[in-house]
């Protein structure tokens with residue numbers, strides 16, 4: 001067994017980037033949230049998949065989306081399931097965002113106190129750089145005009 | 149799908165029966181952590197007990213369905229079953245326990261097998277299972293969830309419950325009633341893992357896991373094995389116990405990438421209820437008990453609402469200690485359920501239903517057990533009405 005200190009410095013989980021998901025992460029790095037849309041029926045979907053779940057065809061493209069949505073629900077995670085979160089980060093917030101375009105996306109909330117969070121809160125995307133490859137989309141209360 | 153199109157469900161009605169049940173000693177092995185404990189051994193112990201309970205010879209078993217156990221072959225080897233005629237493997241998800249019974253019944257009713265043993269083994273506690281954090285991104289879902297620390301079935305249930313709170317003003321108190329009731333029932337079940345009664349103060353004071361849910365909303369993590377043996381109703385009448393018939397059964401689903409459902413699975417659960425109560429002469433008020441899948445307490449709220457025991461959003465008022473207790477209008481999870489008896493992913497709930505209908509449950513026996521409900525709300529949902537066959 002090696003003597004390195006991997007266990008004490010273990011990182012938060014990072015998404016594996018593959019051919020299918022690379023455009024999503026490339027977009028995030030550029031500050032653009034994009035998801036797949038079907039070129040035949042215009043259906044958007046997330047997470048990425050190889051074909052349109054409605055047409056079953058692989059004629060699709062990545063299109064930028066508004067970055068607006070609403071908090072469908074949210075939790076505060078107290079249990080330490082993953083390494084990488086330091087003790088003072090608990091509990092951390094996880095939110096399930098219903099994007100304006102329809103699909104749902106798990107994320108987290110920034111620029112808001114937990115006591116002010118509520119379901120159906122309007123939010124908009126911003127980006128947090130993790131490393132050279134990965135920038136994560138997160139959501140903050142919406143200052144814009146989107147009214148759902 | 150229209151109701152009439154499912155009239156064929158009657159083809160399975162009362163055709164098959166559970167004739168033998170077996171469970172390991174949940175409480176005793178909970179106190180005896182053994183990292184080398186094998187899930188197959190637990191399955192074997194349960195099978196041996198179920199076979200004896202049924203009064204069947206091993207040579208009469210010609211079908212095997214295993215779940216959570218990775219391979220049917222190893223289980224068949226260990227129980228000395230060399231030439232099964234019907235075999236299936238189901239993943240170790242709780243929604244599969246009801247499906248195991250459906251497959252067994254389909255096989256028996258259609259002549260593919262005479263006697264099917266459904267076997268489940270779970271060494272999760274001894275092997276360090278945590279039911280969260282295992283997947284750092286191997287699936288399309290996990291790779292977009294784990295980076296935010298999102299993981300575990302409990303956390304998605306917490307998401308759904310928070311939404312239910314927002315939409316209907318639900319408090320955690322009804323969840324407390326469910327947890328307390330489960331524990332009170334477990335105190336009367338010598339085989340249950342958790343037997344010390346709890347109070348509302350205990351419930352409200354429990355530490356959070358995925359807020360708004362706390363420890364006492366959660367299923368246990370424990371080791372165990374469960375087996376039930378299915379054969380034809382005709383054959384069952386020649387065996388030693390009063391047969392427990394698969395009277396009505398149905399499956400429905402709402403499969404999405406995020407697990408949660410905006411209607412709290414009302415649609416699939418109401419489809420199942422429609423199927424069951426269309427086929428059965430028994431209606432909701434005729435049920436002597438309900439075994440509701442309680443991986444986490446809110447799942448029971450969604451089940452009660454979806455299956456029409458109350459209106460959407462009204463389960464919090466519907467759930468009272470009097471109504472759900474052993475002597476109430478609809479006793480729930482009389483064994484203690486997943487939060488207090490044993491987390492056997494629905495399998496032990498099936499066994500408890502059989503034991504109640506046989507009226508073998510001693511201090512926790514409910515009155516006049518003739519019909520009982522099993523239901524599991526999940527993206528893949530199931531429900532059955534089981535019936536005591538008095539002939």
Ligand SMILES: [Zn+2]
Pocket residue numbers: 038039040041042043052053054055056057
């Ligand atoms: Zn399409």
